Amino acid sequence: MGASDLSQEVRARITDQFFERLISADSPLVSEATLSALLARQVELLLHDLGRGARSGLRQRIEPSEETLRSAADFSSKRASLEIHPTETVRAAGLFYELTLPVLVREALPEAPAPEAVLDLALTLHDAVMTQIALGCVGYIKFLREKIHSSHLDERRRLARDLHDRVSHDVLVALLGLEQCEDELDRDPGLTRTKLRSVEHTLREALHAISELSGELRDSVSYSDLERSLGQFLESAAPDGVEVSLTVTGDILAVPEPVAEELYYMLREAVKNALRHSAPKRIRIRLHVSESAVHASVSDNGTGFDMDTVWKARHDGITSIHERTELLGGICTIRSSVGSGTTVRVSIPLVTS
Known part of the structure; x- marks a missing residue:
């Protein structure tokens, strides 16, 4: 019997045991209905792909179907949107392997199979599971890139706010002060000198703020x-x-x-x-x-x-x-x-x- 001949009952039993173990382990992969449904679809497609690649005593690399690729992308994107780390997928993959290999050996190989046949089947299953892990990382990598980009944008916006609120304000105050000094230069030189000192102080504060902000842009632990x-x-x-x-x-x-x-x-x-x-x-x-x-x-x-x-x-x-x-x-x-x-x-x- 080949893996493609796994009965619906056997496939359902593997899936049920897999989800029971995930629930008992409080896996976040089954904590949300849509994600759980996508995971169930992935298990179904993985078992189907195994049927195309695992044969008694034959060692083949399983290429995932187009439907498997699409489903993996959907699952990966949904998991990433829930901010679930890929290590949870690795844990689930190890559990799936542990549950599935004995069933495949029993259902796909003859009684008392040769050690080489068991090894071939184990390696085939391992390849299939590792392919799913690799596919599952794609969505999380995209998620990380978007989060890093968002973080950088937030930092730029904060610097822009500081430039506007601190530097631009101080420079504007200084300009207004200089205009007043021009008006009062002849009428009251003493008052003009006082205002010029105030303008100088304001400009020094603006210069200090610029120095701080440029330091933040430059600072690194590299x-x-x-x-x-x-x-x-x-x-x-x-x-x-x-x-x-x-x-x-x-x-x-x-x-x-x-x-x-x-x-x-x-x-x-x-x-x-x-x-x-x-x-x-x-x-x-x-x-x-x-x-x-x-x-x-x-x-x-x-x-x-x-x-x-x-x-x-x-x-x-x-x-x-x-x-x-x-x-x-x-x-x-x-x-x-x-x-x-x-x-x-x-x-x-x-x-x-």
Whole structure:
């Protein structure tokens, strides 16, 4: 009997057992009705494709059908839209392989099959499953690209807002002051000198704001370690009267550059949020690197905020931190209450070879 001769009853039994195991494991792949239906369709098509590629004792590579490709794209896109990580698909694929191989051996091979025939069938099934995993990554890659693009656009919009709100405003105030000085130059030289000093102060503030914004565009951890980059930022960003400390434990240089880059932006955003909105007297930044993850936190003793109100408003800074963390497969938690300060914690797994 070939795999193409698997009865509908056998296929249904494989599918039912597969979904029962996914449900018992609380897999997010079966947590939403549409995604669950797409997964069931993928299982059906995979079993059909196996029928075209697996024969008793024959080793063939299975090329997925056009329908399988379309279905895989639909499943992958839906899973990505729900922000479910591809590792969940890998776990499900391993479970499918574990459940399906014994059935295929029993149904597709003769009694007491030769070891070579079992190996051929196992490799055929393995190829088919791995093809599905590869197809499933396509949608998530597209999702990641869109999220990264969105994150970059958000950063540009924030810089544009800062240029408009801080620099343009200061320059406009300075120009108006100069116009007034021109009108009063002959009538009241003393008052003119006072206004010129005010204009000078305003222009210096605008120049400082430009310097800060250009520094943000230039800053990167590509050519220096994360600890040094954070220290430089804190030195320039912390105003007088705010105590800022940075504590680093573990091998910070072991953090991969892409992770360090994103972590730098997240911690910088958390500190800037605290300075802008919480009026803190103290900010503590902690970094700990273990063999499997990097853990970071930013705590302040400022005014804090109501979590429900901020979530409903979808504050740009908090949203950016969450999205960057998710893109790296990490976890972000934020704790705050009015009058009790704020703590932002981020944990990001480190992939080691």
